[in-house]
Structure formats: C-alpha cells, structure tokens
Amino acid sequence: MSHLGSIACKVTNLKHLTQLHANLIQNSLHHHNYWVALLLTHCTRLHAPLAYTHLIFNSLPCPDGYVFTSMLRYYSQLGAHSEVVSLFKQMQYCGIRPAGTFVYPVLIKLAGEACIVFHAQVVKLGHFQDRYVRNAIMDMYAKYGPVKFARKLFDEMPERTLADWNSMISGYWKWGDEVEARRLFDVMPEWNIVTWTSMVTGYAKKGDLESARRYFDEMPEKSVVSWNAMLSGYAQNGFAEKALRLFDDMITAGVQPNETTWVTVISSLSLHGDPCLADSLVRTLDQKKIHLNCFVKTALLDMYAKCGNLETAHRIFDELGVYRNSITWNAMISAYTRVGDLTSARELFDKMPEKNVVSWNSLIAGYAQNGQSAMAIELFKDMTATKDLKPDEVTMVSVFSACGHLGALKLGNWVVNILNENHIKLSISGYNSLIFMYSRxxxxxxxxxxxxxxxxxxxVSYNTLIAGFATHGHGMKAIELMSKMKGEGIEPDRVTFIGVLTACSHAGLLEEGWKVFKSIQAPAVDHYACMIDLLGRVGELDEARKLIESMPIKPHAGVYGSLLNASRIHKRVELGELAASKLFELEPYNSGNYILLSNIYASAGRWEDVERVRGKMRKVGVKKTTGWSWVEYKGEIHKFIVGDRMHKRSDDIYRLLSELGRKMRRNGYMADKSCVLRDVEEEEKEEMVGTHSEKLAICFALLVSEVGAVIRVVKNLRVCWDCHTAIKIISNLEGREIIVRDNNRFHHFSNGLCSCKDYW
DNA sequence: CTAGGGTTAG
Structure with missing residues (x-):
C-alpha cells in the first residue's frame, strides 16, 4: 500500500496515471472507492480523455459520494452541463445523499441561469451554514449575475472570509464595475496574493495596463499566477514585446513558469510568424521537459499555422484527438482561412461539434477577407437563424466590411438593425467599419x-472617411478633414496622405495636392504614384514624367500605371508606350496594362498597333481579368459577368438591351468602332465574349427597379470607356440617375453626363 | 474542499 501512496503523489502526467491505474488493478484495488476517487481527481487535473475517465468510473460496482463528487468535478471542468445534471440525478437515484460541502460548489458553478433554484435547494437542505457552500453560491451570483444578489448575500453574512471578499471583487471586475471593485479593495481588512492578482487582472482586462502594473509592482509577494496575470494582460492588449520582456524578468526572479505561462508566451511569439523562432521555442520546451497540455498544444498549433506550417499545425490537431476543444477547432479553421483555403475551413466548420461565436466569426471573416463578400453575408444570415447564438462586434465588423465591398446599402441597413436589436456596443474599430460600409x-x-x-x-476613423471623400470626389472635404485631425492631435500617417492625394486627384485639385505632397516628410512610393496620377489627370504629363525621374526611390508599377492611365486620358501615345514598356517588365501578367495601351492606340486610330498589343497578350499568355458587376435587389446580390447568360432574367435583359440599342440609333447615336454598342468581339474567342457586365447589371436594374429610382451598380474593375459612354446615353434616354462604383471611385450619371472628368 | 492566471475571430 505504501508504495502505491508514493506513486499516487508523483502523478504529474497521463503516463504516471495509467501506471498507477495498472498498479491498482494488479493489487485488485480498482474496485476501491478511495483509490478510484483519487484516480478521477487526477483525471480532472490532467485533462484526461473522456473515454479513459469513463472506463475508470464504470469499473466501480458501487461508487460512493466521494467518487460521484470526483466525477462531477471532472464533468464540471469539461463544461459538460447535461452530464453533471444526469449524474446528479443518478446519484439521488442511488440514494446517495449529496454531501453539500462537495457537491454544491461543483453544481452551482455550472448552473448559471438555474442558480436561484439551486440556491433555494441548498437553503432547504440546510447547507447554507457551511461557509464553502455559501461562498460558492455568492461566487456564482458574482460570476453569472445578478451581481446585486451576490452583494446582498455578502452584506448579510455573519462573518466574511477572505475568499468572500475576493469573490466579490472579481465579481465586480467581471461586470466592469471598477469603482466598486476598488472601493472593496480599499476597505477590506487584509489582502492576499489572490486579492492583488484579481486587481491586476481587472485592470488588465479593462486595458488599463499602467494601473495593472502598479498593483503588480506593489504586491508584497507574487505567485506564478500573478506573473501569468500580468503576462496575459500585456499579451491580450497586443503588447507582445512587453509580455516577452516580463517573461524574462520572471525567469530572472527565479519563478518557475508553468503551462499557463508557456501558453501566453507562445501566443505572444506567434505574432512574429517566424518559423525559426517557433522551432527554437519547441526545442526549449522539449529540453525543459515541459508537459504539453491541450492549452499549450493549441497555442503551438496556432503558432505553426501563423508561421505558415500548416502540416505541423494539422498534425497537432490530429494528435490532440479527444483533447480538442472549440478553441482548437477555431484555431485550425482560421489557419485555413488565413491562407485562403476556404473549402477546408468550411469542411472543418461543418464537422465541428459545438460551434461558438468565434467559429462563425472566423469563417465569416475568412470569406470577407478573401473576396467572397456575398458568401460572408450568406453565412451571417445562417448565423442569425441559429437561435442560441448572438453575433457580436467582431461579427459585425466583418459583415459591415462585406456589405461595403458589395456596395449593398439595403443589406447594410438590415445589419445595422440587427446590431441595434442585439444591443451590440461598438468600439472604435466597429464604428470605423460602419464608416467604411456607408462610404462604399x-x-x-x-x-x-x-x-x-x-x-x-x-x-483609422479619419483615414476611412477621407478615403470615402476621395471615392466620391470631394477633394476639399478630404483636405479639411486632415487639418481637423491635426487639430485634434492625431498625426496623419501614410494612409491618410494616400487618401487626401487621391481625393485631390479625383477632384482635380492640383495646387492643393502639391501642397499636401510637399508636406510629407519622406514620401513613400505610393505617395509618388498618387501625385503622378494627379499631375497626369490634370494634363501635366511632362511634369509627371519629371517627377518620376527625380524620385529618390525605385518606382513601382503603381507609378507607371498612373502615367499610363494619364496618357490614355490625354491621348499621349509615346508617353503611354514608355509607361507600358516599364509595366510589361514589372508586371507582365497584368492584363489591364495591355488593355490601356491598346485603348490609347485605338483612340489614335492606330488599329495595327491595337492588333499588335493583342497579339503580344496572346503570346505572353495573359488572360483578360474577369470583371464582375453586381446589383443589390431585395437583399440578394445579382452578379453579372461579360456575356452573362446564367442569370434567370437573362432573356429579358437581352431583349431590353436590343431595345435600348434601337432607341439609341433612333435618337441619332452612332455605333462606331470605338463606342456605344461595341461589345467584346469574336476576335477574343478564347475569352469571354459578349456584352459587358455593367451594361447587363444596369439592364437588370432597369427591369426590376421602380420607375425613377436611382440605379446602383458596383464593378470590381475600372468601368471600361465604351461602357461609360453607353451609360451616359442610357441615363439620358431613360431619364434615370445611375451610380456606378468602380474599384476606386463613384461615377454619378444623370442627364447624359458623368461626375468624373477623365473619360471621353 | 471556497477566491486569482491560459489558447481562437475583426
């Protein structure tokens, strides 16, 4: 027996546990309640697999109160609410009287909403005299609410232990009541490590790291838990470097890190996404013979995924087996969305047993960030149909972004309604995404x-609105907003200047743009590209060329792209050729450059050169990028591609199209080679042939929208120039306002005119 | 036996 006792003391991992188990079987002690209860306690501590724990529990012919209690604890840790309840029933069925001291704390922590019922039952059974039980009930109210009930019990207590004070304080922190938490801290008779640590955690969760650090430094003594609290405070608030520095301090102070410490350290390191760092960390863990529990393994999985090593990440995921929890699944799902593998992500998501908000958010964000906005919104619709799950701010950020990309205002407003219905509070980034949505x-x-x-x-708030002004051509408003932000003490950054310069460019504000450009300390390549775009659009092409030649940094494709586009607007063939030749070196597979150059030749009537460029495209093997146009109608997105025949109203659309064509000719619009009715010709056989997508989308909108309503169309590329002319005519003939959003700006058509100045 | 720390999504 005594040697078993010494083995039992040394159970620090699952291997030891199975050894002890084997020893018990050998000594025929595996039907002994005492030993089984001990085994089950170890199972809880070591997060043993469910099947193994069941095996131990089921081997007992008649478990007693202590064994049941151990099993309850195990379930409670897993968060297996229904199992706890059914086990509790089984216990009563077996005639085992619940030992209040043991059973109730476990049950109460799980009860959550059912707490009042349990509270009553506990009082009825006379367990309320027990201070542990009393604390457990109070703690439950403090954690799950209403926190007022906890306070009432707390005030009515005949005597208060330190644990009661501590429960109350962490309860107030949980409900965000900093004032009350601090007041209690200040008036309580004595403090211990737990009290101090709760204060550190409380402030850290609020994001007030200075206060957290102050309490941390003032603590008379610190435990690993205290260090971990401070570490995660830094890590959670995005101060990975500070966390890692504190970890060094911890080692210097001679504190042994535990598994929790490593989890935080690993997650801080994974932000670097550095494979070498990951490998050396794993070596360190191996050297120190650190036991890897499911938390550490999940953190490692995430780290490998962020370093781009999906194979190892997936291996860990497989190895974890029954240890997998929802966070493991979520980490794996976002590992796939990060690399754009949405199919695998979706597969995992569908297989996942218990999805939570983060699972939905991961996949929705995955779709939104990989250009599948419509899918993101579909998934969000599925999510709202799921009753026991509420979207949160993170969900909204992705969905707003998706609506913005689609330009789907009705959908966006519907989402805003859901936001209000669910009383979701928005932080700055939430509002920023809303600004983005509305302006797009x-x-x-x-x-x-x-x-x-x-x-x-x-x-970001300023940058988003400035970019919004830019796409709408409100140049002065963008400049004013930049002055305003300076006035409020927020310094413009790289993105701000891009926004303001783009706004100047779209509004043709040369002088103001120059002023802004000259105020930038060290302009980046993107700023040069914007400035060249501005110079080019207003017709200062030689100035633009001079600026390129004077650049202290190597120009990138954006710079020459601006020059090429300007050459197209102002029909400067030789400059266009120069820009294009640079572009064909820098990005030979960007079809847009070939198209622009051929358009320049076409506008000069140089058809042989047009043909030559097309020939070059074929030779290099560049495919024309497929442009999509779409229209929002009744909460659905109707998407069109060149020559689309897939849409269910296709026949009507083409009928309307030819009707419009006849109307144009009757009104004297000529369909010449460079304009109006020209669609992609047979010559581009291998590619998509037919009517351009924006025309199809507009026709669809004309069919379904109310008379006189504004038509809104979004295109994911530049509106091509012949379509641009056609839309002007359509707006005139039909007397309709048509708004087309490009990939970078809004075109506002009415009465045969467009708000923009750079199309013929 | 009660109270404090952990991994995932924007």
Missing part, C-alpha cells in the same frame, strides 16, 4: 454622421 455604399452623408457621433476617433 455611396452614402457618404451617413458615413459622416457616424463619424460625428463617435466619442473618440483614431487615425
């Missing part, structure tokens, strides 16, 4: 309204 949906007024409503704004 064409409602820069709403974007501005949201911006004005914000209590605090960051540089």
């Amino acid at each position: 949906c064409g409602s820069v007024e709403d974007a501005n309204r949201v911006f004005q409503e914000m209590e605090t704004r960051d540089v």
Whole structure:
C-alpha cells in the first residue's frame, strides 16, 4: 500500500496515471472507492480523455459520494452541463445523499441561469451554514449575475472570509464595475496574493495596463499566477514585446513558469510568424521537459499555422484527438482561412461539434477577407437563424466590411438593425467599419454622421472617411478633414496622405495636392504614384514624367500605371508606350496594362498597333481579368459577368438591351468602332465574349427597379470607356440617375453626363 | 474542499 501512496503523489502526467491505474488493478484495488476517487481527481487535473475517465468510473460496482463528487468535478471542468445534471440525478437515484460541502460548489458553478433554484435547494437542505457552500453560491451570483444578489448575500453574512471578499471583487471586475471593485479593495481588512492578482487582472482586462502594473509592482509577494496575470494582460492588449520582456524578468526572479505561462508566451511569439523562432521555442520546451497540455498544444498549433506550417499545425490537431476543444477547432479553421483555403475551413466548420461565436466569426471573416463578400453575408444570415447564438462586434465588423465591398446599402441597413436589436456596443474599430460600409455604399452623408457621433476617433476613423471623400470626389472635404485631425492631435500617417492625394486627384485639385505632397516628410512610393496620377489627370504629363525621374526611390508599377492611365486620358501615345514598356517588365501578367495601351492606340486610330498589343497578350499568355458587376435587389446580390447568360432574367435583359440599342440609333447615336454598342468581339474567342457586365447589371436594374429610382451598380474593375459612354446615353434616354462604383471611385450619371472628368 | 492566471475571430 505504501508504495502505491508514493506513486499516487508523483502523478504529474497521463503516463504516471495509467501506471498507477495498472498498479491498482494488479493489487485488485480498482474496485476501491478511495483509490478510484483519487484516480478521477487526477483525471480532472490532467485533462484526461473522456473515454479513459469513463472506463475508470464504470469499473466501480458501487461508487460512493466521494467518487460521484470526483466525477462531477471532472464533468464540471469539461463544461459538460447535461452530464453533471444526469449524474446528479443518478446519484439521488442511488440514494446517495449529496454531501453539500462537495457537491454544491461543483453544481452551482455550472448552473448559471438555474442558480436561484439551486440556491433555494441548498437553503432547504440546510447547507447554507457551511461557509464553502455559501461562498460558492455568492461566487456564482458574482460570476453569472445578478451581481446585486451576490452583494446582498455578502452584506448579510455573519462573518466574511477572505475568499468572500475576493469573490466579490472579481465579481465586480467581471461586470466592469471598477469603482466598486476598488472601493472593496480599499476597505477590506487584509489582502492576499489572490486579492492583488484579481486587481491586476481587472485592470488588465479593462486595458488599463499602467494601473495593472502598479498593483503588480506593489504586491508584497507574487505567485506564478500573478506573473501569468500580468503576462496575459500585456499579451491580450497586443503588447507582445512587453509580455516577452516580463517573461524574462520572471525567469530572472527565479519563478518557475508553468503551462499557463508557456501558453501566453507562445501566443505572444506567434505574432512574429517566424518559423525559426517557433522551432527554437519547441526545442526549449522539449529540453525543459515541459508537459504539453491541450492549452499549450493549441497555442503551438496556432503558432505553426501563423508561421505558415500548416502540416505541423494539422498534425497537432490530429494528435490532440479527444483533447480538442472549440478553441482548437477555431484555431485550425482560421489557419485555413488565413491562407485562403476556404473549402477546408468550411469542411472543418461543418464537422465541428459545438460551434461558438468565434467559429462563425472566423469563417465569416475568412470569406470577407478573401473576396467572397456575398458568401460572408450568406453565412451571417445562417448565423442569425441559429437561435442560441448572438453575433457580436467582431461579427459585425466583418459583415459591415462585406456589405461595403458589395456596395449593398439595403443589406447594410438590415445589419445595422440587427446590431441595434442585439444591443451590440461598438468600439472604435466597429464604428470605423460602419464608416467604411456607408462610404462604399455611396452614402457618404451617413458615413459622416457616424463619424460625428463617435466619442473618440483614431487615425483609422479619419483615414476611412477621407478615403470615402476621395471615392466620391470631394477633394476639399478630404483636405479639411486632415487639418481637423491635426487639430485634434492625431498625426496623419501614410494612409491618410494616400487618401487626401487621391481625393485631390479625383477632384482635380492640383495646387492643393502639391501642397499636401510637399508636406510629407519622406514620401513613400505610393505617395509618388498618387501625385503622378494627379499631375497626369490634370494634363501635366511632362511634369509627371519629371517627377518620376527625380524620385529618390525605385518606382513601382503603381507609378507607371498612373502615367499610363494619364496618357490614355490625354491621348499621349509615346508617353503611354514608355509607361507600358516599364509595366510589361514589372508586371507582365497584368492584363489591364495591355488593355490601356491598346485603348490609347485605338483612340489614335492606330488599329495595327491595337492588333499588335493583342497579339503580344496572346503570346505572353495573359488572360483578360474577369470583371464582375453586381446589383443589390431585395437583399440578394445579382452578379453579372461579360456575356452573362446564367442569370434567370437573362432573356429579358437581352431583349431590353436590343431595345435600348434601337432607341439609341433612333435618337441619332452612332455605333462606331470605338463606342456605344461595341461589345467584346469574336476576335477574343478564347475569352469571354459578349456584352459587358455593367451594361447587363444596369439592364437588370432597369427591369426590376421602380420607375425613377436611382440605379446602383458596383464593378470590381475600372468601368471600361465604351461602357461609360453607353451609360451616359442610357441615363439620358431613360431619364434615370445611375451610380456606378468602380474599384476606386463613384461615377454619378444623370442627364447624359458623368461626375468624373477623365473619360471621353 | 471556497477566491486569482491560459489558447481562437475583426
């Protein structure tokens, strides 16, 4: 017996546990309640697999109260609520009287919403005299609410232990009541490590790291838990470097890191995405013979995934087997979405047993970030149909972004309704995504309204609205907003200047643009590209060329792209050729450059050169990028591609198209080679042939929309110039306002005119 | 036996 006792003391991992188990079987002690209860306790501590724990529990012919209690604890740790309840029933069925001291704390922690019932039952059974039980109930109210009930019990207690004070304090932190938490801390008779640590965690969760650090430094003594609290405070608030430095301090202070410490350290390191660092970390863990529990393994999985090593990540995922929890699944799902493998991500998501908000958010964000906005919104619709799950701010950020990309204002407003219905509070980044959505949906007024409503704004808020002004061609407003942000003490960054210069460019504000450009300390390549775009659009092409020649840094494709586009606007063949030759070196597979150059030749009537460029395209093997256009109608996105025949209203659309063609000719519009009715010709056989997508989308909108309503179309590329002319005519003939959003700006057509100046 | 620390999504 005594040797078993010494083995039992040394159970620090699952291998030891199975050894002890084997020893018990050898000594025929595996039907002994005492030993089984001990084994089950170890199972809880070591997060043993469910099947193994069941095996131990089921081997007992008649478990007693202690064995049941151990099993309850195991389930409670897993969060297996229904199992706890059924085990509790089984216990009562077996006639085992619940030992309040042991059973109730376990049950109560799981009960959550059912807490009042348990509270009553405990009082009825007379367990309320027990201070552990009393603390457990109070702690339950403190954690799950209403926190007022906890306070009532706390105030009515005949005597209060330190644990009661501590429960109450962490309860207040949990509900965000910093004032009350601090007040209690200040008036309580004595403090221990737990008290101090709760204060550190409380402030850290609030994001007030200075206060957290102050309490941490003032603590008379620290445990690993205290260090871990401070570490995760830094890590959770995005200060990975500070966390790692604190970890060094911890080692210097001679504190042994435990598994929890490593979890935080690994997650801080994984932000670097450095494979070498990952390998050396794993070696360190191996050298120190650190036991890897499921938390550490999940953190490692995530780290490998972020370093681009998906094979190892997946291996860990497989190895974890029954140890997998929802976080493991989520980490694996986002590992796939990060590399754009949405099929695998979706597969995992569908297989996942218990999905939570993060699972949905990961996949929705995955779709949104990989250009599948419509899918993101579909998934969000599925999510809202799931009753026991509420979207949160993170969900909204992705969905707003998706609506913005689609330019789907009605959908966006529907999402805003859901936001209000669920009383979701938005942080700065939430508001920023809302600003983005409204400005990309064409409602820069709403974007501005949201911006004005914000209590605090960051540089992204300003940048987003400035970019919104830029796409709408409001140059002066963008410049004014930049002055305003300076006035409020927020320094413009690289992105701000890109926004303002783009705005100047779209509004033709040469002088103001120059001023802004000259105010940039060390302009980046992108700023040069914007400035060259501005010079080019207003016709200062030689100035633009001079600016390129004077650049202290190597120009990139954007710079020559601006020059090429300007050459197209102002029909400068030789300059266009120069820009194009650079571009064919820099990005030979970008079809847009070939198209622009051939358009320049076409506008000069140099058809042989047009043919030559097309020949070059074929030779290099460049395929024309497929452009999509879409229209929002009744909460659905209707998407069109060149020559689309897939849409269910296709026949009607083409009928309308030819009707429009006849109408144009009757009104004297000529269909010449460079304009109006020209569609992609047979010559581009291998590619998509037919009517351009924006024309199809507009026709669809004409069919379904109410008379006189504004038509809104989004295209994911530049509106091609012949379509641009055609849309002007359509707006005139049909008396309709048509708004087309490009990949970089809004075109506002009415009465045969367009708001932009750079198309013929 | 009660109270403090952990991994995932924007």
